[in-house]
Amino acid sequence: MSLRMALLGLLAVSGPASGYDLTKLFEKSISHAWHARHSQIYPELNKMAADGLVTVQEEGPRGRKGYAITEEGSRRLREWLVGTEHFRPVRDEGALRAFLLPMLEPPEAVALLRGEAERYGAKLAALEEFDRAKAREGKSGFGRYALDLGIRQMRMMRDWAEETADRIERDDRG
Amino acid sequence: MSLRMALLGLLAVSGPASGYDLTKLFEKSISHAWHARHSQIYPELNKMAADGLVTVQEEGPRGRKGYAITEEGSRRLREWLVGTEHFRPVRDEGALRAFLLPMLEPPEAVALLRGEAERYGAKLAALEEFDRAKAREGKSGFGRYALDLGIRQMRMMRDWAEETADRIERDDRG
DNA sequence: TCCTTCATGTAACCTGTTACATGATTCC
DNA sequence: GGAATCATGTAACAGGTTACATGAAGGA
Known part of the structure; x- marks a missing residue:
């Protein structure tokens, strides 16, 4: 769930972006909070699209897919943030x-x-x-x-x- | 690796213990540092025994197996602690x-x-x-x-x- | 006798890592 | 023409969760 939410958050702030962009954005802006590699990001974006949280807004050169957050995605992100079920087992x-x-x-x-x-x-x-x-x-x-x-x-x-x-x-x- | 090391550490401090004991010890003594459930602990102990890091020292009632740390296990634990390769990706x-x-x-x-x-x-x-x-x-x-x-x-x-x-x-x- | 605690396990699934694989575009 | 960068993916494996499954021993 956290990876999804991180991606939705980045899409919300930065506007439409590709998996490639998001991989770099991860590194640049939230590497001290959450870590993910492209091999996890690409499949996750596909699943999120299937679930209606993001849409492929534009297709660019080299098979580039520009993802945008949907209304539903934005709603889910807000829900997750406010939701109180955030006790995860410590592993430090x-x-x-x-x-x-x-x-x-x-x-x-x-x-x-x-x-x-x-x-x-x-x-x-x-x-x-x-x-x-x-x-x-x-x-x-x-x-x-x-x-x-x-x-x-x-x-x-x-x-x-x-x-x-x-x-x-x-x-x-x- | 961390789970292994946690188990070796507990065995080193507490002396011989069963998977059941270790599951409770985890909860009681290092729950604020590392978390694990019995479904992960039991198979791991079996693998550790196969690798020679622990031995089944005694068999008690109800199929209880008392594990003890071996010389090799103790050496590996110390090595791991001193080793410098401990940069794990943040996920907070x-x-x-x-x-x-x-x-x-x-x-x-x-x-x-x-x-x-x-x-x-x-x-x-x-x-x-x-x-x-x-x-x-x-x-x-x-x-x-x-x-x-x-x-x-x-x-x-x-x-x-x-x-x-x-x-x-x-x-x-x- | 019944309930609790002791005691060990497995199977399906999700998350994340490492390595492999491929190809288009751009810049020099 | 060649190198760097853009761009997307998959497969095998390791680590972890949830749920299922079973049964013996001890205490009321």
């Missing part, structure tokens, strides 16, 4: 690794955490730069709230990794 | 919904966010209580770092939802 590899951390020797765990802190810091910097670029362009900022969330997430993870490394070092020495 | 429904939020009328979006903030607050309270209970028992706290991470996550999400709701209300009025 970072948290799982955190859980298993005590299996390692303290110095190993500390090294691991310092490395992760660095990677989270790098992603944080990238998102902050993206945010600044958007602000400069004065974009209406469709992804503004999600970007803010992404920044908070990266900051939280970086701080957790750093502070947990400190804590393990302290406990190891003390 | 909360963030996706955040991205799509501007599709709604401001009052709708605000109501949605207030509701989410409340649910995150409730989960935060539950994790904090769990943490206090563990501290009281004086447990060595295998899941200590993961629990700390979970608490930070819930707090971050709650604050984001609350502050984004405030922001949308301000923008709507101003």
Whole structure:
């Protein structure tokens, strides 16, 4: 369902687009929220067309198909957003690794955490730069709230990794 | 791979256990990090036994099989933890919904966010209580770092939802 | 005796990944 | 003419969910 909704959302914001366009848009605009490849996007668009959520509005060169969101698609998207059934089972590899951390020797765990802190810091910097670029362009900022969330997430993870490394070092020495 | 590692981790901490035990342990100890059902756990344990990561150590009543982690299993777990290839594609429904939020009328979006903030607050309270209970028992706290991470996550999400709701209300009025 | 809990499994289906496959257009 | 990019797809497999299926043991 989420993939469908992401595609409908992108079509709603960007206007008509092909599977190819949507694949790139995914990468460019919501890669920090949801990920999908063309091999999943193309079949999904065909199913969505069969279900009346999108229509093929125009056919271009090289077999290009320009999809547009329908009334029905727009209605479904809104319904899904407002709907309250959004408890999905947690599956967070970072948290799982955190859980298993005590299996390692303290110095190993500390090294691991310092490395992760660095990677989270790098992603944080990238998102902050993206945010600044958007602000400069004065974009209406469709992804503004999600970007803010992404920044908070990266900051939280970086701080957790750093502070947990400190804590393990302290406990190891003390 | 993650499910395997979670099972190996639980076996390492708890000692020998059956698929049934592990299903409950999953629920009880790492539900905020990883989720799995018995229908996935039983076949996985069989495959892991075939791969030599666990062994059936004892057979009890009602066809119960007590699994124990092997040397090889322990080695593989440690290897996986230290290995650096842990970039998995983001797939975060909360963030996706955040991205799509501007599709709604401001009052709708605000109501949605207030509701989410409340649910995150409730989960935060539950994790904090769990943490206090563990501290009281004086447990060595295998899941200590993961629990700390979970608490930070819930707090971050709650604050984001609350502050984004405030922001949308301000923008709507101003 | 009956209910609950213990205990293990399978089958159909959905979501997503990796790799393979093909061909048109445009730009140099 | 050749390379890059545009453009769409399929097949095999891995991971996960839902529902179905079965039966033994223990406690009231």
